[in-house]
Amino acid sequence: MTEASLSLTEYGPWMAARLAPAVGQALAASRIVEARPDVDGPGDSTRWQVRALNYVGAVRIGGVELRITPKLPIRRLFFLLGYAADPRGVQRPIGGEVQVDQERDLLPAVAHAFERQAERAVRPGLLQGYRHTEESTTVVRGRIREHDQLRRRFGLTLPIEIAYDEYTPDIAENQLLHAATLRLLRLPGVHLDVRRRLLALRARLADVRALTTGQPLPRWRPSRLNDRYHPALRLAELILNSASVEHHEGTVRIDGFLFDMNKVFEDFVCVALREALRECGGRTELQAGGIHLDEAETVRIKPDFVWYDDSDRPLAVVDAKYKAERPEGFPDADLYQLLAYCTALRLPAGHLIYAKGSAPHAAHHIRNTGIRIHQNALDLDQPPDALLADISRIAAALGAISDKAS
Known part of the structure; x- marks a missing residue:
């Protein structure tokens, strides 16, 4: 099969493509995109349906160049x-x-x-700078590492164990x-x-x-x-x-350069919140560890962002989701997840932050718990100053919640 080029858009519609069966199978197994045989086609094994998910960038797989364009400028x-x-x-x-x-x-x-x-x-x-080097050689340069000379050479004169600093690019x-x-x-x-x-x-x-x-x-x-x-x-x-891909999937080599938009969004939100709360005291933890849902500490949870006071008491919890998670049968999985975080941390409220267009602004008061979950939609397609101002408003809301809790 001749080399082909396939262009997709992040979270775009399914597209038909002609791919060698091995290439289509490798692409499906890589989880870079969704790929499946075109069962509605004429029964040709080279016809596939392909759809981009959360990865953007470029990848070469078995002679096919796949480009995934981000929705964001x-x-x-x-x-x-x-x-x-x-x-x-x-x-x-x-x-x-x-x-x-x-x-x-x-x-x-x-x-x-x-x-x-x-x-x-x-x-x-x-x-240029100095680089420390230790090596075995027949020429004395720098200083002799006497201990290594005795331990490794047992009294032999050559080679000599030396160490030196070299000014080099x-x-x-x-x-x-x-x-x-x-x-x-x-x-x-x-x-x-x-x-x-x-x-x-x-x-x-x-x-x-x-x-x-x-x-x-x-x-x-x-x-x-x-x-x-x-x-x-x-x-x-x-x-x-970057979430680079460079491996073999079966008999097909995959080589690419990709960004996971889920991680890009999560990293930005958490770092921006940390900077916005820096003057409020306490400490923030990204991908907070050591937190368990159950008393026996067998169910581990890992919130994206937790803000603690100076005595390590949790003040606020945030989960960043680039795209709302709606698996079949559980259309509000993100809400369940944040409810678990608030329960384990004994917090009266939590914040979900989505990219605008994935979920609307909303607030949910959870029955029989007193917990309120806030959904925030963040518009990424705006100038940096405006985007950071939106983050600051969310940080201010976190501060207001912590004041009420105390």
């Missing part, structure tokens, strides 16, 4: 991603001055923004830029002119080691010295930490 999505990664850097958005809305698809926009930011970062020259900042560059070059949908500039960037980073797949990303610390790298590094980490 690219510039708004960039703000959500950047704010969740670094709320204090909101004045330096991850897209910088690049006009990301010129792109309709996410991956070309990300690749274009990263290439521009990385080029600006390295234009004055590669950042092979540091965490450049390793992250290098790894993000390599990843983008492997993915479908990057424009040719951007790909050429990424190849030039890879050449400039030729002396930087490639990161090992599966290993944690190297840590870097913001400082005055690496200030010009900050926008590119935030983008690099987003590219490398």
Whole structure:
């Protein structure tokens, strides 16, 4: 079968596509999208129905390029991603001055923004720093590690165990830029002119080691010295930490770059609430652990966001849902979940926060409990200042609830 391209929209309608049976089965098993054989078709095994869910981005599977466009404008999505990664850097958005809305698809926009930011970062020259190295060699350099020499060499003169600090461009900042560059070059949908500039960037980073797949990303610390790298590094980490797909499903290889919109929304809401409540005292916990529903502590629950006072008494609980959960037979599953959180934490109220269009504003007073559940609809397609103002209003409501509870 010849290579094909399939374009979908996040949570859009089912679309018909011709896919090799192995490719269709791999796509269905990957859970990136919903895929099923087209039983209403003419009985052709290459006809499939495909629908996008919560993932957006691009993926290549068995020679088929699948692109999933977010409903949210690219510039708004960039703000959500950047704010969740670094709320204090909101004045330096991850897209910088690049006009990301010129792109309709996410991956070309990300690749274009990263290439521009990385080029600006390295234009004055590669950042260099000291890297501590320990190795076995026949030449003395730095200092001899006497303990290791005796323990490993049993009195032999060579090789020599040494340690030294080397001033080199092979540091965490450049390793992250290098790894993000390599990843983008492997993915479908990057424009040719951007790909050429990424190849030039890879050449400039030729002396930087490639990161090992599966290993944690190297840590870097913001400082005055690496200030010009900050926008590119935030983008690099987003590219490398995205819900990337790179594995084999049966005999078909899947390679892609994806964002889970459920997680993007949840991360943004929780970080923005934390920032809005920072001056109110207490502490906030994202993905709060150590909470159980039952007395025997066998049923563990994990709220998205809990606000505690200085004595660790719960003040408020929030659950962020990008899309309302309505599984068959349980149309109000989100309400049941938040009711469990409020019960376990002994709170009189809880807040559900949805993306606008997924659920309306509402308040539910739960019978025989005295618990009130508030549903808040957050409009993501508005300027950052207005969006953060809406978050501040929700934070103020949390404060009002905690005042009544005390």
